[in-house]
Amino acid sequence: MSRQVTYKYNPETDNFERIYPTLRSRVKKVGAFTLASLATGATLFAIAYYGFGTPNETNLRNENAMLKSRYNVLNRRLDNSLKVMHDIQNRDDNFYRVMMQMEPMSQSQRFAGLDNEKRYKELQGLPDAGLVKLLTQRLDLFDRQLYAQSISFDQLREEAGKQKDKLAHIPSIIPIDVKDYTMSSGYGYRRDPVYGSTKFHAGLDFAAKNGIPVYATGDGTVTVAERKSGYGNCIDIDHGYNYLTRYAHLSEILVSPGQSVKRGDYIGKVGSTGKSTGPHLHYEVRFKDEPQNPVNYYFMDLTPEQYAEMVREAENAGHVMD
Secondary structure, three states: OOOEEEEEEEEEOOEEEOOOOOOOHHHHHHHHHHHHHHHHHHHHHHHHHHHHHHHHHHHHHHHHHHHHHHHHHHHHHHHHHHEEEEEEHHHHHHHHHHHOOOOOOOOHHHOOOOOOOOHHHHOOOOOOOHHHHHHHHHHHHHHHHHHHHHHHHHHHHHHHOOOHHHHHOOOOOOOHHHEEEEEEEEEEEEEEEOOEEEEOOEEEEEEEEOOEEEEEEOOEEEEEEEEEEEOOEEEEEEEEEEEEEEEEEEEEOOOOOEEEEOOOEEEEEEEEEOOOOOEEEEEEEEEEEEEOOOOHOOOOOOOOOHHHHHHHHHHOOOOOOO
């Protein structure tokens, strides 16, 4: 900084005389200049730091965004896994264990040990501790449910060994070959294709070509093999143990009342008799004369992937054909 020189006119000498600043004024001037420099530097640093960031900070921000994105992906996948597990638990409690006359697994059996908060304390010091803790808790939930379900299946397998005759009679396969049908209508309330009103559809409709084979889904005795109002050519099979299956709208009946049949026996052909809008098989499962959702009765016939696809098709199919 160049020094500023000041002169003042002196009338007594008729000259301009140089004025030398005092020490106090010099200190004030230097202090003001220093403060201004510091303020300018701080402003420039703040702009650079918060506006642009250092390369390390930029990398850290990018890594953090990537980690959160991966967390969201894992969370969505875990959501889907927990949903599948919930469906398996429902099927286990409300079908398998009912069929074997076993009590459902209790909540304490399925969720034991999940209320221990001490195991998550070590996560508190980690970056994004809240997200890490939540994901860890949900993974623990899935692991615990999977473990409990494996125990349940072991118990069911043991019980099934004691009830082989019962298992042979309970309907447990699809009544028509997988390659031969398209799911037309699922179980539940649907719109009647003839009258237009909403009504309860007590079974599944398998759309198929006329004459496609229809099979018995469990051992039993034929109780009905005739034309019935609304159902057209119809077969009822009494499987014992309070189970009955119905096969309707057949083009041809190949069994007679009183005849014993085995699971997989060829009993009739797909048709469009009775109240029907096209060739299909209407199939029902009844327990104590109450209609059941047939998708719960294919455990001997489908892989887990095929079963999941069957459930999806049955839920989405809405074209009732009878």
